[in-house]
Amino acid sequence: MGGKHRWKISFHRSSSNSKLDSKPPPREFICPISGSLMSDPVVVASGQTFERVAVQVCKDLNFTPKLEDGSRPDFSAIISNYAFKTTILHWCDQSGTEHPRAPDYSSVERIVRAAMASQPEIRFSETELLKGVADNPAVLFSHAATELGPRITHFNSSSSEESVIIAASPGTPLPLTIRPTSYSASTSSSEITETDIQIPSGPISEEEEKLVAKFRSEEVFEQEEAVISLRNMTKSREDTRVSLCSPRLISALRPLIVSRYSVVQVNAAASLVNLSLEKSNKLKIVRSGFIPVLIDVLKGGFAESQEHAAGALFSLALDDDNKMAIGVLGALQPLMHALRSESERTRHDSALALYHLTLVQSNRVKLVKLGAVPTLLTMVKSGNLASRVLLILCNLAACNEGRTSMLDGNAVECLVGLLRRNELDSEATRENCVAALYALSQGSFRFKGLAKEARAVEVLKEIEERGTERAREKAKRIVQMMRAGEDEDGVNVDGILDSGGLNRNRFRVGVSNTTTF
Template sequence: MGGNGKHRWKISFYHRSNSNSKMEINKHQLQQPPKEFLCPISGSLMADPVVVSSGQTFERVSVQVCRELGFSPKLEDGSRPDFSTVIANLAIKTTILHWCDSAGVEHPLPPDSGTVVKLVRALMAENQEPEIRVSERELLKGVADHPPVIFSHAETELGPRANHFYSSSSEESVVIPSTSPATPLPLTTRPSCYSSSSSSSEIVENETLTANSGPASEEEDKLVTKLKSPEVVEQEDAVISLRKLTRTKEELRVLLCTPQLLSALRPLITSKYSAVQINAVASLVNLSLDTPNKVKIVRSGFVPRLIDVLKGGSSESQEHAAGALFSLALDDENKMAIGVLGALPPLMHALLRSESERTRHDSALALYHLTLVQSNRVKLIKLNAVPTLLVLAKTGSSASRILLILCNLAVCPEGRSAMLDANAVECLVGILRANEFDSESTRENCVAALFALSHGNMRFRGLAREAKAVEVLREVEERGSERAREKARRMLQMMRGREDDEDEDDDWEGRLESGGGLSVNRYRVGLGRNIHGPNSTTF
């Protein structure tokens, strides 16, 4: 129970459903519930299981009591759960009820809160650790003996900083299917704070590490010991070593990404010591690059801490935090969890306000991957993010990536409605008319966003005509890339479709206004809104 192996606090959790035969059944004949059905704190069969931020499942009452008492118990793997967010675990609840039915056991009831309070207080007494104090003189002496390594750039490699954030080839990898309004594929799969290039000095260091390093388990033990040390200098040495190892020895990333190391690294993500925080978050970025590690990291409770860094960390730490969230969002299993844990608002704020191009770059790509999930699209729309994204698409330096996010939002009815209300058609047509693109893919993404808006939406026709989109789309059809031309052609066909059915002299808009009960003005919802004004966004 709770990692200490003691079960004397276990609450009775099952009874035979047939009370008349209760005394006749031998105890050993009763099936024991699987361990994952028991609350790690109370030890009882869970009646209302919930998932917490760090990924574990507990009885809801146990979590509430721990939060009220400010206590986080030590679990069997040595980690401590993060109770900041609670989500009902309906899957495990259903499984528990099915097990009860098959085992002839009554459905569990939530434990008495008073009993859980006594149990948690007892655990608090057992888990109390002696307070360790380090004098200022000792800290200063430690820093003098081991001066900190200061990285002058945010890249996780140790070589010189690249002068670009992504190559043109990565932009060319965008694929926009012409047969559906689906969104494009991602621009890249690695954060901008990470580069695959290596310097000559880095190669020499890599050879030294390879020659001198022992098995991964030995490296892990050494790192975990230092990461858990109360000495700040030891912590800093550990995160710098971890950053080097995970940057130069890719084969160690999966081996080092263990519950023990993640548990030791997690509190250092929000360390008040800048060098510790920067290198801890950079190490996490490196670990997150390997696919098997992505879900582990999210389930180990790193997302709330990355959000804290994104909100209030140093500029370099924020670059790495945005990069880590982008990397973690690449895994489909993580997308919903990251959104539920509250990453969307700080990512939007970083996209809008950060002075770092790298932070804005990775925040945009994180939002793109997160909005591949419908629940996150709805969250972003409710945050009133659409007007902000349109302004950024028109004036920002990350137009291509912003347009990808808008493509995702335009896929769902809520997103199309919000974008049409925010005058997206005129904005996107204006971007195409200005013809100021940093790459051909930016034009393609802009056309794709318009195409997604036009999908099954008659309101789009009126707005597109008022924005004089026909002449712009014709130019794209003549001079754009193959993918852009195809989408422009289909939009022009859609806009001409109504006229093809009637005489050329007929005014289809007039017919709609007079006969269909739909006024042209009704197509103009939100057209008067000033999307450039100071009140256009809450971020």
């Protein structure tokens, strides 16, 4: 499958405009297996997108193709990628290309069989034949911490010596402060000692060889020794985090995150967070199938394990290439549930993960459809993570579905009431509250009526006089819109975030702003 000549690009073009017809589709719109413009794109468990028929053929033939980057996809889970399909259809309309049709099963089968014949035979051990079970083991935890915790009155306290604040900006410090602790689950590590059939060949360091051998050992004390060693090595050295994040090592590390032994679990999870801090590692980790494992831990693990899972998802969500895949693979609902965790760090990092994930349109729509808006508004009213939750609501208000759900949920009355009663815990939170109102006012004919009922003008006029510079500017614009009776069309997320006190750069992890374990 290494020869590029096998993947012939075939797609239907309109004959109405020869100039437009000559424009080839973007490379990412082409299925790496069928070589044709995708008509029904699906995301697989390892994060790549393929034509649905191509994936089905590979599964029927029990074949895992080798892609151009040397990786092999994981077909154990398939999820429709509606956002990508819409993007492809939009490109077709803009370029004068006919909408793609699903390729014929038999024609794709011929392509796949040719690829199978061209690749050397791969021999599988008995353990490797169980890959379909081993890759996605059923994780059974003894309990989940989901009770609503006390109201947060501060964000930058920490009892951990290894905690580090990642945002040193004034107003609302947003920490990634995950404590190294232990947890236990009931999944047997012996059941998932192999996670990948094809392990990349090539020279590796003696250090990596030792770690991988111990990860795969049946002796628990050797696994413990290896994950503790990896955690210490990746705690502070960036070059080590990059060099050790190899397909071979992270393949062997993945099953240890759901080991039944607490020392193995906590150190494996902490090591993953450390590895994820390097930008070059983030996409690699997601493509290696860690998201389903982290979701399992977040759903049912002890509080300590949930802290690490939430922290890892937050860190991985900082990479733009990961955002859609994390949402498609099902992380949004568990993250919403984790906002009610007993652990302060789990709540905070889950909220930050959701904020970064909802910078993507497809994730906004998914979260709204999950019924998240009423829950988020309730949290704002109660003062639970108000500043962070308002960030998420600002993102949701940037799409029509989110605005409609928020207006239906009496968001205007809720936000105006909070400002009137001065119940928000900081000026930064008040800025975010005003910015959320401003986002709701964009492109909505209902906003003006709801704002009048809530007597928003008198509250906003007070903010114009006494609020911070950003809050005053947003309040002024809302008042002008209401007085003029004008509604602006659309909403500019970057404008809301930057001019409304929600500068995205304040929440990004940089080289000097990282947490290690």
